[in-house]
């Protein structure tokens with residue numbers, strides 16, 4: 048797949064052909080390419096949820112950069128999302144690209160941190176594998192806290208990585224869930240991680256995840272605004288990337304109600 052060639056060149060290890068194919072299956076009209084003389088010069092992907100949208104995977108081949116192709120791909124994606132009735136568009140921008148996004152009207156929200164490392168590996172009897180039958184209640188809780196319907200992507204995660212999807216359920220119902228995935232070269236990423244309880248109370252879910260993946264590090268994306276989670280992860284051995292991307296938005300000021308419960312993002316390109 049052509050898009051995977053570009054993400055590979057950029058060493059974006061969490062973007063596998065499987066992950067990129069998901070965007071195309073979800074909405075082929077939101078996947079854009081730029082061509083120069085019939086040659087693939089760039090890509091950009093827009094994801095439509097109900098009221099919000101995400102833009103990700105913006106790449107222009109090095110030989111075609113600085114000729115406004117990146118800007119034009121972004122403009123096309125923004126126009127597409129606007130036509131779909133989206134009121135707020137999000138993205139995670141690397142710092143070098145922030146001026147490009149600012150010129151298009153995006154405003155910074157907070158840093159979108161990336162942490163890497165290992166936490167203690169422990170198994171807990173109250174943490175159990177997510178099963179297909181659990182999905183309806185996970186979709187409900189995800190809609191409540193994430194604010195948009197990402198059921199398509201969650202179902203795919205479970206189908207492809209069942210061994211990396213865990214939940215905490217007690218007599219009061221579903222308390223928390225964590226989905227993982229595997230990237231290029233076995234690179235493991237945790238998230239989305241959503242909980243009704245505090246980050247501290249939900250740490251066992253991550254420790255159980257660590258036990259499931261064995262003695263290897265993993266990465267996790269956390270919005271800086273969820274302060275408690277960041278502190279907890281650092282205290283428990285995760286190292287923040289020194290130059291994290293910026294979560295930015297365009298359009299109506301985003302409603303962040305419930306975002307404290309979204310402990311880790313699912314993906315920089317689709318929230």
Ligand SMILES: CC(C)(COP(=O)(O)OP(=O)(O)OC[C@H]1O[C@@H](n2cnc3c(N)ncnc32)[C@H](O)[C@@H]1OP(=O)(O)O)[C@@H](O)C(=O)NCCC(=O)NCCS
Pocket residue numbers: 057105106107108111112113114115116117118119139140141143144145146147148
């Ligand atoms: C970001 C990118 C798509 C821009 O493509 P482009 O066709 O050069 O874009 P434009 O000509 O419309 O705009 C150029 C702007 O891109 C940004 N930019 C320049 N070099 C960059 C780089 N290495 N990485 C990211 N952004 C860069 C700058 O804001 C630049 O504006 P300036 O010329 O005023 O400094 C291209 O640099 C790229 O593919 N970078 C690597 C992948 C990447 O970082 N993607 C963004 C992820 S959030």
